[in-house]
Structure formats: structure tokens, C-alpha cells
Amino acid sequence: MKKVLLILSFFLFIFADSFSQNAFITDSLDSYVNNALKQWNIPGVAVVIVKDGKVVVAKGYGVKEVNTNDKVDENTLFMIASNSKAFTATSLCLLEYQNKISIDDRVIKWMPDFKLYDSVITQYVTIRDLLCHRLGLQTFQGDFVNWSSNLSRKEIIYNFRNLKPVFDFRARYGYCNAAFLTAGEIIPLVTGKSWEEYVKENILDNLNMQRTFTSGKVMENDFNKTKGHSYYYDVLKTVPYDEVDNLGPAASICTCAKDIANWLLMQTDSGRFEGKQIIPYKVLAKTITPNTSIGLNQNNLYKGIKHIRTYGLGWQVEDYNSRLLISHTGGVNGYVTSTCFLPEEKLGIAVFTNTDANYFYEALKYQIIESYLKLPYRNFSNIFYDGFMQNFNEDKKYYDGEMDIVHQNNKPELSLNDYSGKYFNTAYGNIEIKNEEGQLNIHFSKHPFLVASLYPLKQNNFFGVYNHPGWGAKVITFNVKNGKVISVVIKVNDNIDFMEYEFDKVD
Numbered sequence: 001m002k003k004v005l006l007i008l009s010f011f012l013f014i015f016a017d018s019f020s021q022n023a024f025i026t027d028s029l030d031s032y033v034n035n036a037l038k039q040w041n042i043p044g045v046a047v048v049i050v051k052d053g054k055v056v057v058a059k060g061y062g063v064k065e066v067n068t069n070d071k072v073d074e075n076t077l078f079m080i081a082s083n084s085k086a087f088t089a090t091s092l093c094l095l096e097y098q099n100k101i102s103i104d105d106r107v108i109k110w111m112p113d114f115k116l117y118d119s120v121i122t123q124y125v126t127i128r129d130l131l132c133h134r135l136g137l138q139t140f141q142g143d144f145v146n147w148s149s150n151l152s153r154k155e156i157i158y159n160f161r162n163l164k165p166v167f168d169f170r171a172r173y174g175y176c177n178a179a180f181l182t183a184g185e186i187i188p189l190v191t192g193k194s195w196e197e198y199v200k201e202n203i204l205d206n207l208n209m210q211r212t213f214t215s216g217k218v219m220e221n222d223f224n225k226t227k228g229h230s231y232y233y234d235v236l237k238t239v240p241y242d243e244v245d246n247l248g249p250a251a252s253i254c255t256c257a258k259d260i261a262n263w264l265l266m267q268t269d270s271g272r273f274e275g276k277q278i279i280p281y282k283v284l285a286k287t288i289t290p291n292t293s294i295g296l297n298q299n300n301l302y303k304g305i306k307h308i309r310t311y312g313l314g315w316q317v318e319d320y321n322s323r324l325l326i327s328h329t330g331g332v333n334g335y336v337t338s339t340c341f342l343p344e345e346k347l348g349i350a351v352f353t354n355t356d357a358n359y360f361y362e363a364l365k366y367q368i369i370e371s372y373l374k375l376p377y378r379n380f381s382n383i384f385y386d387g388f389m390q391n392f393n394e395d396k397k398y399y400d401g402e403m404d405i406v407h408q409n410n411k412p413e414l415s416l417n418d419y420s421g422k423y424f425n426t427a428y429g430n431i432e433i434k435n436e437e438g439q440l441n442i443h444f445s446k447h448p449f450l451v452a453s454l455y456p457l458k459q460n461n462f463f464g465v466y467n468h469p470g471w472g473a474k475v476i477t478f479n480v481k482n483g484k485v486i487s488v489v490i491k492v493n494d495n496i497d498f499m500e501y502e503f504d505k506v507d
Contacts, residue, residue: 024371025049025056033061033364036381040358040388041236044072044226046257048350049368050264058257064354065227066236074258075211077218077225078352079241080337081330082177084214084253086287087199088184089131089314093283094202100190103128103286103313110186115161121169129170130183131313132291136165139175144497145428146178148242148333149446156246157182162427173292173311177250180314184249195249206278207262212255216244216332219254226354228334232469234396236355239470240449242332251332257350260339264348267326267341287313288326288343301383305375321373329362331495333470336361340369347372356470356495357392359384399473402463406455413460416440419478419485423503431503433488442476442490452476452490464490471496 024032033045044062048055060072095101107114107125116122116135129135142163146156156178167174184195191198196214204212219225219241227238244251262273271279290310297306297318306325309318315326320342327340334354338361341348349368351361363384370378412419416435423431430445433454440454442464454462454476464476472493479487479502487504 022051022056022371024367024377029057030061032367032381036360036364037062039381039385040355040360042353042355042358042360043229043236044076044354045360045364046072046074046076046078046350046352047364048257048261048264048348050261050268050346050348051372052346053265053269055261055265058261060257064225065238066229072226072354073224075224075256077211077213077222077254077256078337078354079216079219079228079244079254079330079332079335080260080339080352081244081251081332081335083328083330083337083339084249084251085180086314086328086339087203087253088180088195088249089287089312090279090283091187091195091198091202092127092131092183093286093313094279095187095190096286097280097283101127101186103131107182107186110189111157111182114157114182117161117164118169124169127183127186128291128313130176130179132311133173133175133179134170134292135174135176135179136167136169136171137163137174137176138166138498139173140494140497141166141174141176141499142178142427142497144492144499144501145446146247147496148244148449149246150243150448151246151446153181153185153246153248157185159427173294177247180250181247187249203263203279206276207259207266207273209255209259209262212253212259214248214253216241216252216254224256225254226335228332229355229357230334230469231357236357237469239334239468241334242470244332251330257352260350260352261348264339264341264350268343268346268348288315288317288324289313290317320369321375323373325369327365331356333468338362338365340365342369342372345372359388402457402473402475403455405457406463410456410458412456412462413480414483414485419454419488421485421505422507423488424506425501425503428501428503431490460485466492 043066044064046060047057049057058074060076062072064070064072096103104126187195187198229236230239266273266278270281271277271284289312292311294309305321307319315328318325323342323344325342330337334356336356337352339350349365351364353361363380367380420433420435432443434441442452444450451467452464454464457463460478460480462476465473474491477489478485485505487502489500489502491500
């Protein structure tokens with residue numbers, strides 16, 4: 001009888017254990033991701049799930065590069081872009097815990113030459129302000145100048161004084177990559193070690209993240225890395241790796257599924273990893289404490305589930321079905337990625353993709369979250385795909401519409417040579433517009449790889465098509481007075497910068 005009860009108890013244990021498993025993860029995840037690769041035309045994906053102190057999933061799907069059979073695995077590198085920010089914020093909060101700085105130190109205490117557009121406001125900017133996006137700049141403002149440019153870190157920080165804020169200081173959220181760079185560059189001033197060295201020694205090494213690198217340049221020569229992809233004239237093609245080391249603390253980390261799992265295990269276990277306290281919980285708590293309001297949820301998809309959106313230090317902080325959701329996304333040309341964790345559920349998720357033309361990296365995140373929260377099933381990939389295709393078709397309609405005008409063979413008001421010449425913008429610097437065998441092309445001093453070819457529309461408007469798909473195709477307008485060009489207004493893809501930049505003609 002005792003033997004029968006023992007056997008019965010054993011099978012009840014096995015049944016209970018299997019019943020507690022997440023059915024979506026065990027039964028559907030692989031087919032869900034593989035279907036999405038086809039639906040979204042994504043070459044490769046890496047997926048990570050940690051739960052209750054264990055790695056549930058850390059694996060790759062698809063291929064590293066389109067039209068190859070080179071499979072993504074758990075060690076394959078992706079550029080994770082702005083997911084780097086949490087590493088920078090954690091490092092600075094760790095320095096505060098060690099009484100080496102205060103997050104509320106004024107920046108000029110460590111960088112006496114630091115200067116914003118307004119010299120009065122300059123005196124009050126703190127490290128916290130840099131880490132929670134409240135300088136008064138519009139989201140992405142200045143990235144047209146800085147992103148993948150030949151500017152040094154010192155030059156980017158210096159150039160803050162040339163960016164005129166759109167909003168009042170601390171009035172509202174405005175996402176700023178250069179601010180995180182500036183914050184990260186305080187680390188060597190305090191410690192004598194570079195941002196790269198400090199992050200490696202205090203975070204990466206302690207978490208055994210051996211396949212995580214602070215320089216984007218590793219992607220060129222690593223033995224197991226993805227290629228990034230973008231659409232160009234409706235064809236998915238590989239794109240050059242963005243040069244983001246000059247924005248390192250904001251954007252340059254490259255990692256893999258196996259490594260990011262350790263980062264998430266630490267985040268979901270109050271700073272512990274493999275039984276050892278790696279980062280004091282007080283440090284992590286500071287990074288996920290709200291500082292700046294992003295706003296209320298306006299999307300009916302999350303009605304009754306998500307309400308208030310805020311930004312901590314390197315993390316977005318919000319509610320999700322009465323739980324705390326900590327998250328961030330990251331995008332460079334060719335990649336979009338996501339990391340998140342729900343501390344109350346001890347659940348962490350990462351999704352990396354090697355194309356920038358998808359919302360699946362966020363759709364899968366929400367699919368996994370809702371499966372663990374036992375919410376009614378809805379296919380986020382299909383829902384997000386419909387929204388993506390609507391935007392994709394609108395962009396295509398815009399492009400085709402402008403090209404239809406171009407094909408009408410409109411003549412500009414002036415000769416091509418009248419538009420040619422050198423132009424200057426205080427924030428950007430110099431560009432040159434050249435008449436090259438009957439084709440107007442813009443050459444950018446801060447981006448030697450970049451050329452915008454100008455096709456006449458009407459009057460003094462041209463359709464500017466950039467040779468790099470990540471920079472898009474936008475209407476570019478020349479301002480003319482008394483028959484002479486006085487300036488040109490340039491716009492790039494919103495994913496890089498929402499602002500327009502006016503360049504004065506200087507010759």
C-alpha cells in the first residue's frame with residue numbers, strides 16, 4: 001500500500017510539474033516564431049526567456065544573413081543599440097552606491113566645459129537629467145548630426161551648445177542619445193577607466209557575459225554574428241553596420257541570447273546571479289524608479305492593461321495587468337531589439353531581430369508576457385503585422401507619389417548650378433551640393449558615406465533619395481530670394497531624427 005501511494009505521489013508530482021509549465025512556450029513558441037519569420041520576412045531572431053531563476057529559452061531561429069543557410073544560435077551576436085543604456089545607468093548608480101558620485105551632481109562638476117544652448121540652464125543640468133531624457137530636446141534631436149557620424153565623443157558633447165531645445169528644461173520627455181553618451185563619459189572622469197572598461201569589469205565579467213562587447217566594431221570580424229537588413233525598393237538587403245562607438249554608452253553594445261539571459265537573471269533576482277550579489281538591489285531599484293512621465297497609454301490594444309508610462313534611468317517603467325513592467329527597445333539600421341522584465345513574476349524576456357523592418361520584436365515580447373499572466377490568447381504577431389503593413393504601404397505610397405511627380409520631368413526654377421555650392425548649419429556643420437553630370441547630389445561632411453540624390457519636383461522642391469536605405473527619402477526644399485538660393489531645408493528618416501535642419505548657402 002505504501003508502495004502504491006509512493007508511486008501515485010510520484011506521478012502526481014510529475015503531472016503537477018508538467019501542468020505548471022507555460023503551454024505557449026512548450027507547445028507553440030517554435031512554430032509561432034518560425035511562422036513569423038516567413039510572415040514578416042525576418043532573416044533571424046534570438047529569443048530569451050528567464051523565469052523563477054532559470055533560463056527557459058535561449059535560442060536562435062532563422063539565419064544570420066538573407067539567402068544563406070548560416071543558422072542563428074544562442075551565441076550569435078546582434079547589435080542591441082539602446083538596450084545599452086541600462087548598462088550605463090546601472091554603472092553610474094553603482095558609482096553613487098560606492099559614494100563616488102551623486103546622480104544629482106551637476107554635470108559641470110565633472111565636465112566644466114559642458115554647455116547647453118542656454119548657458120543659464122547649463123548650470124543646473126544633473127547626471128539624472130541626462131539619464132532620464134528631460135533636457136528639453138525633442139526625441140532624437142541631434143541624431144542627424146551624431147548618428148553613424150565621424151564625430152568624436154568629445155565633439156558630440158561639445159555640440160550640445162548648438163542644439164536649440166524645442167521644450168523647456170525638465171518640462172517633458174525627449175529621448176536623447178547624446179545625453180547618455182555624456183553621462184557615460186563621466187565614468188572615466190570619476191574612475192580613471194573608460195566606460196568600456198568599467199562596464200566590462202563591473203557587470204559583464206561578473207555575469208559571465210563572455211560574448212558581450214561594448215564596441216560595435218566587433219560585428220565586422222566576429223566568427224558568429226548576424227548581418228543587419230533593411231528594405232530598399234521593396235527588396236530586403238544587408239546594410240553596413242552603423243558606426244555607433246562614438247555614442248557608445250547610448251548604443252554600442254553587441255550581445256547574444258545566452259549572455260543577455262544572465263543579465264535578465266540578475267535583474268529578476270534582485271541583483272544576484274548564481275547565488276552571488278553582483279549589483280546591490282538598491283542600485284537596481286534606482287534605475288527602475290520613475291523620473292519622467294512619457295504619458296498615458298492611448299492604445300486601445302492595451303486598454304485596461306497598461307495605463308501610465310514613465311522613464312527611470314535607462315529603463316522604461318510602466319504597469320501591465322497590475323504588474324510592474326521594466327523594458328527598453330533598441331534600433332540601429334538593420335536591427336530592432338527588445339529586453340524587458342517583470343520583477344514580481346521573476347520573468348525576463350529578450351527578442352533580437354536582424355532587420356529593422358518589423359514590429360515582431362515587440363509582438364513576441366507581449367505574446368510571452370500575456371501567456372505567463374494567463375490572459376486570453378490573441379495573436380500579437382498578426383495584430384502588429386497589420387499595423388506595420390499599414391505604415392509600410394503609406395510610406396510606399398508617399399515614395400511612389402513623389403516619384404510620379406519626378407517622372408513628369410519637371411524643371412526646377414533655377415539652373416542646377418544655382419543650387420550647387422557649400423552650405424552650413426550651426427548644429428551639423430558643412431554640406432556640399434554638387435552638380436555631377438546633370439545630377440544634383442548632397443555630400444555630408446559628418447557622414448562621408450552618405451549621399452542624397454536630388455530629383456526635381458515642382459518649383460524649388462526636390463525629392464532627396466539617400467543612398468543608405470536607413471536614411472530614407474524625403475522632400476528637400478530650397479529657399480530662394482530674388483532669384484538666388486539662400487538656404488536648403490533637409491530632412492531624413494524619422495527613425496534617425498524628426499527635426500528639419502536648415503543650411504545657409506555660404507558660397
